[in-house]
Amino acid sequence: MADEGFSLPDDAFVQILLLLPTSSRRWLRLVCKRWRGVIDDRTAERQVQTKILAFTSVPNVSRAHVFDEEDGRRRHVWAYRSSYTKGGVAMVCTCNGLLCLHGRVPCGDGVAATSPPSRFGYHPTTGRYKVVHVPCRRRLTSSDHTLQVFTLGDASWREVASPGGIVSVDGSTYWLTSRGDRVMSMDLADEHVASFSAPPVVRRRPDFPGNPVFHVTNVHARLGVAVGTYEAVAPTRVDVWVLEAGGRRGETPARWSRTYSVAARLDEGLWITWPYVAHGEHVQG
Amino acid sequence: MAAATDDAGDSNEMIRVVSSDGEHFEMPEAAANLSLVLRHMIEDDCADAAGIPLAVVAAKPLAKIVDYCTKHAAKSSGLTIEEAEELKRFDAEFIEVDTDMLYDLLVAADFMGVEGLSKLAVQRTADLIKGKTPEQNRETFGIVNDFTPEEEEEICKENEWAFQITKPPSRLC
Numbered sequence: 001m002a003d004e005g006f007s008l009p010d011d012a013f014v015q016i017l018l019l020l021p022t023s024s025r026r027w028l029r030l031v032c033k034r035w036r037g038v039i040d041d042r043t044a045e046r047q048v049q050t051k052i053l054a055f056t057s058v059p060n061v062s063r064a065h066v067f068d069e070e071d072g073r074r075r076h077v078w079a080y081r082s083s084y085t086k087g088g089v090a091m092v093c094t095c096n097g098l099l100c101l102h103g104r105v106p107c108g109d110g111v112a113a114t115s116p117p118s119r120f121g122y123h124p125t126t127g128r129y130k131v132v133h134v135p136c137r138r139r140l141t142s143s144d145h146t147l148q149v150f151t152l153g154d155a156s157w158r159e160v161a162s163p164g165g166i167v168s169v170d171g172s173t174y175w176l177t178s179r180g181d182r183v184m185s186m187d188l189a190d191e192h193v194a195s196f197s198a199p200p201v202v203r204r205r206p207d208f209p210g211n212p213v214f215h216v217t218n219v220h221a222r223l224g225v226a227v228g229t230y231e232a233v234a235p236t237r238v239d240v241w242v243l244e245a246g247g248r249r250g251e252t253p254a255r256w257s258r259t260y261s262v263a264a265r266l267d268e269g270l271w272i273t274w275p276y277v278a279h280g281e282h283v284q285g
Numbered sequence: 286m287a288a289a290t291d292d293a294g295d296s297n298e299m300i301r302v303v304s305s306d307g308e309h310f311e312m313p314e315a316a317a318n319l320s321l322v323l324r325h326m327i328e329d330d331c332a333d334a335a336g337i338p339l340a341v342v343a344a345k346p347l348a349k350i351v352d353y354c355t356k357h358a359a360k361s362s363g364l365t366i367e368e369a370e371e372l373k374r375f376d377a378e379f380i381e382v383d384t385d386m387l388y389d390l391l392v393a394a395d396f397m398g399v400e401g402l403s404k405l406a407v408q409r410t411a412d413l414i415k416g417k418t419p420e421q422n423r424e425t426f427g428i429v430n431d432f433t434p435e436e437e438e439e440i441c442k443e444n445e446w447a448f449q450i451t452k453p454p455s456r457l458c
Contacts, residue, residue, distance in 0.1 A: 016411045
């Protein structure tokens, strides 16, 4: 071993690398050509194992806890302090082991406000991370939306002309128009913005009982639209539709299928939270 | 793990193994059963007085592995909290080895299919790598930098965002 250095078989080396944080692995690409090769080929960001993360917030300080999936014990804790006395730090989302956080700034009598939701995405071929931010306005019209885009490593945000939520799946970021009839998409490589039709139930809102609201989500690396029905006394349900084919850049018509349905009879004032599809076929509310 | 000792009959039996450089070692059958390879050999009645030959494992790492398996087999089931803590301390001390031995253990544990030891050695290696600059990692693991300055600069550029998040004390970038 002394002559060739620590030349472990690739499989063992990959196991070791996967235990390290994404940002450390980026550093390790500088060690030598072999390390760079193994990191690029075998530990691509999207191959990162899913871990259980809990994010807790109290005024002034928030903590991210990462749990070991094997024995469920807490393994790492990071603390984020707010730079404002009554402010806070909230988690926007995660992407390949990186956390996207935003600071909530206190205003007036100390009520946290500003900084609407953003999403964070990774493009596999360019290897770049971009944070896409949809500025929130009280009244949304279908035409005058502007997206703000931040590329990791850049000095500032850029504006890209182009509402539901926003999600990044397979190199594109998606969100719904305010009426919920179209899905908007932006390719993270060339920032091409397109739109295609939303799942049928979102489109035909008057036919849908109750008061549906919708939310885009990531279902096993495919775009999903969760449609929630909330009624005061009737069962509450959430359906998740998954984009089977088409859509994206609008070349072919979108084909959707309803993959999950969750219904519950809940007391007034309770509702099912938006699903996060993370572990196997389990949907977490 | 404890169940395996029951199928193979007398769990007090000693199993002999022979290192690649011809040294003989003995361990209780329950210990040998922690190695997938040895367990299969025992089940196939290949364990005899001459000992099971391990062609790629030298005496030094094999002595450590016999130690590890003997300790873990003795405490494999129904652990009290104190015993579990003690086993953890044993592991922590056990894996405090130089990189040559760590390398040998990684390869040997993988070859012999000793899962617990593989994990321990993989975690230890990850801990050694973590928080070090590329240069420090080269020193630790005896690696020669085969990048040209231009290539280094190129990688620095690609990684700029990661380096902003975690800046190790390095002259690079």
